[in-house]
Amino acid sequence: MxxxxxxxxxxxxxxxxxxxxxxxxxxxxxxxxxxxxxxxxxxxxxxxxxxxxxxxxxxxxxxxxxxxxxxxxxxxxxxxxxxxxxxxxxxxxxxxxxxxxxxxxxxxxxxxxxxxxxxxxxxxxxxxxxxxxxxxxxxxxxxxxxxxxxxxxxxxxxxxxxxxxxxxxxxxxxxxxxxxxxxxxxxxxxxxxxxxxxxxxxxxxxxxxxxxxxxxxxxxxxxxxxxxxxxxxxxxxxxxxxxxxxxxxxxxxxxxLTPFARDEAALQDFLQDHDLTSISRRLEKKQPNILDIEPVQTNLFENSKEAHAEAHQEAGDYKLVDSPEALATLRDSLNSSEGFAFDTETTSVDPMQANLVGMSFSWKEGEAFYLPLNLEEKLTGPNNEDPVDFIKPALEDPLIPKTGQNIKYDLQVMARHGVAMQGIKFDTMIAHFLVHPDEQHNLDALSLRYLNLHKVPTSSLLGRGKDSITMDQVPIDRVREYAGEDADATWRLAPPLREELAEHELEDLMNDLEIPLLPVLARMEQEGVAVDPDRLKSLSETLNARIEDLAAIIYELAGEEFNLNSPKQVGPILFETLKVQDEAGLSPPGKTKTGGWRTNAPTLEKYAGVPAVDALLEHRSVSKLLSGFVKALPQFVHPETGRIHTSFNQAIAATGRLSSSDPNLQNIPIRSAEGRRIREAFIPREIGWSLVSADYSQVELRLLAHFSKDPALCTAFAEGADIHARTAALVAGIPEKDVTSEERARAKAVNFGILYGMGSQRLARELGISISEAKTFIEHWFAALPMVRKWLDTTLEQAEEKGETRTLLGRRRSVPGLGSSDGRVAAFSKNMAVNSPIQGSAADLIKIAMLRVDRRIHQESLRARMIIQVHDELVFDCPDSELSALESLVREEMEGAYSLEVPLVVDIGKGSDWAQAH
Structure with a gap:
């Protein structure tokens, strides 16, 4: 059964x-x-x-x-x-x-x-x-x-x-x-x-x-x-x-109720972003048993052609371009078309290592053409032209609109095969992301939702796990069906998605920001960033030595050796043998349901200052840096370029911020000394070049000042004041020069925390003060900045009325649940309603800046290249002879990206590595 x-x-x-x-x-x-x-x-x-x-x-x-x-x-x-x-x-x-x-x-x-x-x-x-x-x-x-x-x-x-x-x-x-x-x-x-x-x-x-x-x-x-x-x-x-x-x-x-095809890349990005490495390994190890639920036989004709047609609804006329005459017809059709959907079939999901297997095109519903490059008898044009070169003019013609699904990938694949695609006008993945940022955006999900089409799953062609094959090994006729369906579905998805963009007034955001950003990101990914293997090796040795030293310190304090990675062994040593709670003057922590002592980081941080605890926390931190970054980064170095080519993702973070994957550069820590040393391994591409870092200064607080128009905040930014000291002075009612470091720290915590829904509970935990103290401080903070409170209240009212929030450029995010009787849901929705306009507007600003800077670099024919975007920071690879010109250009374009109520300020640094530049 x-x-x-x-x-x-x-x-x-x-x-x-x-x-x-x-x-x-x-x-x-x-x-x-x-x-x-x-x-x-x-x-x-x-x-x-x-x-x-x-x-x-x-x-x-x-x-x-x-x-x-x-x-x-x-x-x-x-x-x-x-x-x-x-x-x-x-x-x-x-x-x-x-x-x-x-x-x-x-x-x-x-x-x-x-x-x-x-x-x-x-x-x-x-x-x-x-x-x-x-x-x-x-x-x-x-x-x-x-x-x-x-x-x-x-x-x-x-x-x-x-x-x-x-x-x-x-x-x-x-x-x-x-x-x-x-x-x-x-x-x-x-x-x-x-x-x-x-x-x-x-x-x-x-x-x-x-x-x-x-x-x-x-x-x-x-x-x-x-x-x-x-x-x-x-x-x-x-x-x-x-x-x-x-x-x-x-x-x-x-x-x-069987699982629909999932976006493996998006899933892995999510797991990596949330440090769920054990879950990721478990998914890989358990395949194909876990999450490989296949539809079971429910009728006697399941394996027949009729059942296949019913399951996948493949009614399209998908032609194979397999002769010089057919190739010539395809070229002429593309050149005379008013636009077409385009997709590539390759041997890898990594565009920097993918070999082109074929291309599919569609410009009429239910029809598509698949051009294979791996026919037994090599396909050429009428005069023995290479197929890619033969259709290249149409792909590079900026007046012929192209539509794609995650077309940035196709841009890079074609660039590696000598085609600089132009005329990119629509991406179904990005369009759906703008309208429904919290949903899935892969082609399978969109096809099912908008077209009621169950697409041919990729796994049915390639298989899974160790026994999987690549697209060039799949029979060409099966690829024709699969690739034709992809192009056809993409072409059919564009009209309903355009209607939704118009309905939600997102056309300008799509056409003026997100689509123009596609080729910019593609070039950044292709450029990549160089890393110094010797520095990573040296850092690895240093961290290994530090781990051994810390272990020795802990063992000496404990009077015995034990497994530092075992909570069952760590707990009794800390709280029974060493009694660190007595040394810290605190009560012991609670126990887990299995009866063991709690030894996670938040628990142990309460006992900071006790030598054994400090050593153990540092041991964990350094070990994580070693395994998660120092040893992992070399695996991402491209065998041909010698550089790391991360992927910048436009359709993952619901706020609109870019994310990166393979590797996730946003996760590289910079607060600890060891973490900053990881950035030292990122270097210019050659001698005579430097890295340049341009980082928006306190952009989220500047946006808060812009939206709230609070006089005190606006004045502080206009005067270039230390915003945290100024806020602390306003809250305490004292001159700014009398603000203590402790008072500034409290103000800083609230300044940033207010954007993320920080309540008295979390502030008390962060600052080590009582909840009543934290509550009083937050009340005084709002009293000192009354227009911020007014903006928060107005934002919440509008979000509840409209069910969404908007950014500077109109980026939307649905905010359900503000009126919920469920306290947890209402609280989360409230945080989202306040945070999304700030985070999303910061995303708008950095993307505007990227377009402006990229355009100027090309206008002035500079050799400098934009290579990394992380949070509010842009990183460039620049010849030393162009440093002055680049700095001037970047400052002008980033600070002029948008006219706010307060000035946008950019901090720019340069150096022989990323750490020095930042």
Missing amino acids: NRLLVVDGTALTFRAFFAIRGLSDRQGRPSGALHGYLASLLRALDDYEPDFIAVAWDLPKPTFRHKLLSSYKANREELDEDLIAQFPWVREVTELLGLPSFDQEGFEADDLLASLAVQGEEAGLEVLLLTSDKDLAQVVTEKVLQCPPPKGNEPGLEMGPKEIKAKHGVPPNQMCDWQAMVGDSSDNIAGLPGVGPKKATLLLEKYGNLDAILTRGPKEEKGKLAENLVTYAEQVRKALDLVTLRTDLKVGKPTE
């Missing part, structure tokens, strides 16, 4: 957070819930090997239960800020994994789980519910099993009717009645006073159901119970309505 696994995504995230508290990534972002969620999810996929899967989520809006009971869930405590921050990442990675997700306005995830369970069983499936919530016990049958996520290495548990009765005292068909009488304090549902779990079980054993209890009970029972059965009958009936799950929600056909 085929299996459907239904996951309670919201509950699994909660469970993961409380199981792995305090974990954070290299950027300091909380990551415990994200990591734990993925670990539990992947284990479930591995343990249960489902044929179908669905993940259900709560929405940040009231449900029908709130209408039945206005105080429903009203007594729940405010959620931890670190948990709130991780929910969107959990949803994002679920989509990146290609897992079907469900949420429905007016209902809870539990209702969706129940509906999927009942409808899945009706479809002849065995249903496994991955949740420990007792509410789901009511739908358990012999074919619907509840599977609580196991703890640690404990074996998984599949609970059927017998197990449910053993645990709760009643079978599944009595669970609703039982819950109605017992009530649920966590949901603020009042049951029958005086009746607990045991009494409810006895009553159901005696009467059979709640209706009989309420009808016969007042006559047959005695004393207070008989009285309560009359007094609270309506309360209990309302409780029954509240605890009963809906099973009739529309969830589609359970037998179609």
